[in-house]
Amino acid sequence: GAVVSQHPSRVICKSGTSVKIECRSLDFQATTMFWYRQFPKQSLMLMATSNEGSKATYEQGVEKDKFLINHASLTLSTLTVTSAHPEDSSFYICSTTDRENSPLHFGNGTRLTVT
Amino acid sequence: GQNIDQPTEMTATEGAIVQINCTYQTSGFNGLFWYQQHAGEAPTFLSYNVLDGLEEKGRFSSFLSRSKGYSYLLLKELQMKDSASYLCAAMDSNYQLIWGAGTKLIIKP
Numbered sequence: 134g135a136v137v138s139q140h141p142s143r144v145i146c147k148s149g150t151s152v153k154i155e156c157r158s159l160d161f162q163a164t165t166m167f168w169y170r171q172f173p174k175q176s177l178m179l180m181a182t183s184n185e186g187s188k189a190t191y192e193q194g195v196e197k198d199k200f201l202i203n204h205a206s207l208t209l210s211t212l213t214v215t216s217a218h219p220e221d222s223s224f225y226i227c228s229t230t231d232r233e234n235s236p237l238h239f240g241n242g243t244r245l246t247v248t
Numbered sequence: 249g250q251n252i253d254q255p256t257e258m259t260a261t262e263g264a265i266v267q268i269n270c271t272y273q274t275s276g277f278n279g280l281f282w283y284q285q286h287a288g289e290a291p292t293f294l295s296y297n298v299l300d301g302l303e304e305k306g307r308f309s310s311f312l313s314r315s316k317g318y319s320y321l322l323l324k325e326l327q328m329k330d331s332a333s334y335l336c337a338a339m340d341s342n343y344q345l346i347w348g349a350g351t352k353l354i355i356k357p
Contacts, residue, residue: 176349177335224288236296237345242288242289
């Protein structure tokens with residue numbers, strides 16, 4: 134079945150630094166990639182939707198200059214958390230689908246801890 | 249507005265049956281998904297319903313009533329490994345997923 138590879142799985146960084154998270158679709162072309170954030174004991178919160186070759190669409194309240202999304206190819210999307218702060222510590226998950234109204238394929242998630 | 253409601257937490261006994269309910273309100277409807285999420289892991293797909301009725305898949309079944317905006321996930325012959333959060337998500341007319349907060353299922357021996 135379709136597989137989505139997300140790296141890194143865990144990252145600890147210092148406040149003020151930037152962290153890049155990669156998400157790759159391994160056996161299909163991911164035209165659209167969804168980036169979610171999940172705080173402990175809460176559900177998934179959609180941060181942004183990225184489409185290959187165009188600018189990402191950010192959800193209300195998500196700072197586009199802080200969470201940079203690049204979707205330069207049909208198999209790779211990246212999320213960069215710039216100038217990270219402790220409140221950015223969370224579980225970030227990418228997901229995509231190979232067609233509309235079909236189940237999402239999730240990456241394994243990235244646990245970000247900002248100290 | 250768009251909204252998903254499901255219980256926060258449920259407890260059940262190993263070997264028993266449990267039903268997790270979900271009600272939804274969305275702008276248009278393109279299906280209802282159930283995902284399982286173990287702590288610290290990404291969600292995994294369990295089921296998808298777009299037509300009314302019951303879909304059975306092994307120990308897990310999912311039911312949908314579009315007129316009532318209601319779905320449930322039925323887990324039979326519960327095992328300890330079924331302890332997880334179960335997320336209900338409805339897809340709206342724009343094919344966007346609206347997520348519930350998840351139901352934490354605790355299985356006791």
